[in-house]
Amino acid sequence: EREEPVLYLPFPTRPLPMAARIFLLSHVCPEKVAAVLPLTRPHGAMSRYLLKHSRAQIVALSRQAAEYYGKMVGNRRVLYLKTGVDTRQFCPAAPEKKAALREKFGLNPTRKVLLHVGHLKEGRNLRALLAVPEDWQVLLVVSSFTEQETDLRNTLEAAGNVTILDSFLPNPEELYQL
Numbered sequence: 628e629r630e631e632p633v634l635y636l637p638f639p640t641r642p643l644p645m646a647a648r649i650f651l652l653s654h655v656c657p658e659k660v661a662a663v664l665p666l667t668r669p670h671g672a673m674s675r676y677l678l679k680h681s682r683a684q685i686v687a688l689s690r691q692a693a694e695y696y697g698k699m700v701g702n703r704r705v706l707y708l709k710t711g712v713d714t715r716q717f718c719p720a721a722p723e724k725k726a727a728l729r730e731k732f733g734l735n736p737t738r739k740v741l742l743h744v745g746h747l748k749e750g751r752n753l754r755a756l757l758a759v760p761e762d763w764q765v766l767l768v769v770s771s772f773t774e775q776e777t778d779l780r781n782t783l784e785a786a787g788n789v790t791i792l793d794s795f796l797p798n799p800e801e802l803y804q805l
Contacts, residue, residue: 635660662686732790739763740763741756746769768802
């Protein structure tokens with residue numbers, strides 16, 4: 628048995644296995660169990676039963692999800708955690724700043740940019756970026772990669788319009804502003 632609170636972040640899965648895990652966790656752990664459920668999914672009767680009879684608090688990341696799970700388990704067991712973007716930091720840039728940021732990152736200030744931020748993994752369909760027309764610039768911002776992705780990285784870098792950034796960026800808002 629665990630004696631400290633548990634925060635369960637379910638991997639995307641079907642509703643019934645997720646509900647079963649939440650139910651079991653909430654009955655095995657004597658302390659509070661909270662499950663973060665950001666999306667609403669159609670739950671069958673058994674899944675709804677397990678969630679309703681679990682002891683877990685449901686943490687919803689949208690008002691819609693909070694209302695949905697509130698009807699299922701009761702509003703007092705649902706916590707709506709308002710999330711979002713700091714619109715003072717992540718805001719559109721003036722044309723001059725946009726051009727300066729494109730130059731800062733080695734991009735042509737007059738060409739359109741397609742930005743992808745994520746992992747450099749074969750299963751993420753990144754080879755589709757090779758079909759982006761040459762008059763566009765592709766900026767691929769990735770976390771560190773392993774040797775298995777070397778072929779994918781080399782293929783993308785060989786395209787004339789793909790730039791890959793894989794270093795720490797202290798001001799990520801600049802990527803979205805460029």
